[in-house]
Amino acid sequence: MTWQPLDCHAHTTLSDGALTPEELVARAAELGVRPSISDHVTRDVTPAVQSIAAMRAYLDDIEHLPVARSAEFCWHDALWREVPDELALRFTHRIGSLHAVFLPGGGTVHAFRREVPKGMTHDQYMDIHVQNLLRFTLEMPVDILAHPTVLPLTFRAIPLEELWSESRENRAVEALRRAKIAFEISNRYRPHERFLRKMVDAGVRISLGSDGHSLEQVADVAWPLAAARSLGVKDEELYDPHVHGSKTGHFGGKPARPV
Ligand SMILES: [Zn+2]
Ligand SMILES: [Zn+2]
Numbered sequence: 001m002t003w004q005p006l007d008c009h010a011h012t013t014l015s016d017g018a019l020t021p022e023e024l025v026a027r028a029a030e031l032g033v034r035p036s037i038s039d040h041v042t043r044d045v046t047p048a049v050q051s052i053a054a055m056r057a058y059l060d061d062i063e064h065l066p067v068a069r070s071a072e073f074c075w076h077d078a079l080w081r082e083v084p085d086e087l088a089l090r091f092t093h094r095i096g097s098l099h100a101v102f103l104p105g106g107g108t109v110h111a112f113r114r115e116v117p118k119g120m121t122h123d124q125y126m127d128i129h130v131q132n133l134l135r136f137t138l139e140m141p142v143d144i145l146a147h148p149t150v151l152p153l154t155f156r157a158i159p160l161e162e163l164w165s166e167s168r169e170n171r172a173v174e175a176l177r178r179a180k181i182a183f184e185i186s187n188r189y190r191p192h193e194r195f196l197r198k199m200v201d202a203g204v205r206i207s208l209g210s211d212g213h214s215l216e217q218v219a220d221v222a223w224p225l226a227a228a229r230s231l232g233v234k235d236e237e238l239y240d241p242h243v244h245g246s247k248t249g250h251f252g253g254k255p256a257r258p259v
Contacts, residue, residue, distance in 0.1 A: 003235050003236065004032055004033060004034050005032075005033050005034065005208055005221050005225050005235070005238070006033070006034045006036065006068065006208065006238070006239075006240050007028060007033050007034065007035055007036055007208060007209065007210045007212070007218070007219045007220075007221050008036050008038065008068065008070065008093065008095070008144055008182075008184070008207045008208060008209050008239060009036065009038045009070070009072065009095055009144070009146055009184060009186070009207075009209030009210065009211050010024060010028075010035065010036060010037065010038060010209075010210050010211065010212040010213075010217075010218045010219065011037075011038065011039050011040065011072075011211075011212065011213045011218075012024050012037055012039060014037070014039040014049065014058055014061060014062070015039035015040040015041075015045060015047055015048040015049060016039075016040060016045055016046070016047055016048065016213060017039065017212070017213045017214070017218070018213060018214045018215065019214070019215060019218055021037055021061065021062055021065055021067070022065070023215075024037060024067075024212075024218050024219070025065055025066060025067060027215060027218050027219055028218065028219035031219045031220065033219040033221055034068070035066075035067045035068070035218075035219060036067055036068035036069070036070050036092070036093070037062050037065070037067045037068075037069065037070065038070035038071055038072050038095050039058065039071060039072065040071070040072050040074075041055055041058070041071040041072065041073050041079065041080070042072075042073060042074035042077045042079055042080075042099075043077050043079055044074045044076065044077045044099060044100070045074070045099075049071065050079070051079075052079075052082055052083065052084070052087070055071070055083065055087055056087060058071070059087065059090045059091075063090070068092040068093060068241060068242075069090065069091050069092045070091055070092060070093050070094060070095055071091060071094060071095065072095045072096075072097055072146055073094065073095065073096050073097070073140070073142065074096075074097055074099045074100070075096055075097060075098050075099070075100070075101075075132065075136050075140060076098075076099065076100040076101065076102060076108050080096075080140065088141075091246070092241040092242070092246060093143040093144065093239075093241035093246045094141070094142045094143055094144070094246065094247065095142055095143070095144045095145075095146045095184075096136060096140045096142035096144070096145060096146065096181075097145075097146040097147065097150075098111065098129070098132060098133065098136060098145075098150070099111050099112065099150075101128055101129050101132035102128075102132060103117065103128060104128065104131075109125065109128070109152055110152065111150050111151060111152050111153070112153065113152065113153060114152070114153045114154050115154075116152055116154055116155075122155045122158055122162075122163055125151075125152065125155060126151075126163055126164070126165075126168055127168075129151065130168045130171055130172060133145075133171075133172055133175060134171065134175045137175040137176060137178065137179035137181055138175075138179070141247040142181060142247065143181065143182060143207075143239070143241065143246050143247055144181065144182045144183075144184050144207045144209070144239065145176060145181050145182070145183060145184060146184050146186065146209065146211065147184060147186040147188070147189040147209070147211060148172070148183055148184060148186075148191060148195075149164070149186075149189055149190075149191045149192065149195065150186075150189045151163060159192075160191070160192040160195070161192055161194060164192070164195055166194075169194065169195050169198050170198065172195075173198045173199055173202045173204060174202070176199065176204045177202050177203060177204050180205070180247075181204075181205075182204070182205040182206060182207040182239040183196070183199045183204050183205070183206055183207070184206075184207045184208070184209040185206060185207070185208055185209065185223075185224035185227050185228060186209045186210075186211050186224065187209065187210050187211065187212075187217070187220055187221060187222075187223050187224050188210070188211045188212075188217065189211070190223065190224075190227075193227075193231075196227065196231060197231055200228075200231045200232065200233055205237075205238075205239045205244065206228050206233050206237070206238055206239060207238065207239035208221040208224040208225055208228070208238060208239075209221070209224065210224075225238075
């Protein structure tokens with residue numbers, strides 16, 4: 001059996017994707033990629049899996065399929081803290097996303113909206129973003145940080161190298177390394193090379209993610225795989241829950257730690 005890449009991150013009609021779970025499996029097979037289903041489990045995305053009861057039904061729906069069973073949980077929506085161990089253990093791996101970050105004075109800034117507090121500069125935002133990322137690595141028992149370079153729409157015209165200063169990158173590298181959380185190479189939100197190289201050099205596990213929501217996107221991990229290989233990551237070192245394991249149990253219920 002030759003090695004095939006694992007797409008750790010993709011969506012179906014069980015949340016906001018366009019393909020049914022069966023169509024996703026078929027598409028991945030066409031591309032020679034092993035599939036995961038990782039629909040949104042959060043009250044912040046519509047449609048999504050929005051309750052513990054719905055999460056149980058979601059796992060029932062995908063457990064008979066030849067897929068890795070995952071979910072993408074929003075850091076800023078506390079639903080992930082309520083997941084009982086009995087359900088947490090049914091996932092092969094779990095993904096966390098900073099779709100929004102908490103502001104020190106209360107409230108959030110959302111990555112897929114334009115609004116930021118009046119007068120907030122990208123430097124001020126990025127310091128808050130990195131503080132949230134550090135808390136995320138301490139509190140959220142996930143295996144993968146999804147699309148690590150997604151930032152609020154209003155700052156996306158600024159080069160990633162400038163937003164992520166080297167000192168911010170270094171803090172993120174150390175936090176992910178300590179927490180044993182994989183850094184996703186997203187096909188849709190591609191990280192800059194300097195950041196990725198630091199992760200690889202520090203021994204942070206790398207995962208491949210199409211973050212596909214459509215036929216064109218699902219299981220397309222060609223660019224992430226090429227990027228990993230170009231930095232010397234061996235295929236068998238890429239994150240695979242069947243090989244490298246997953247965080248087990250105690251998904252929720254952890255008290256928030258002050259930063
Ligand atoms: Zn996401
Ligand atoms: Zn996603």
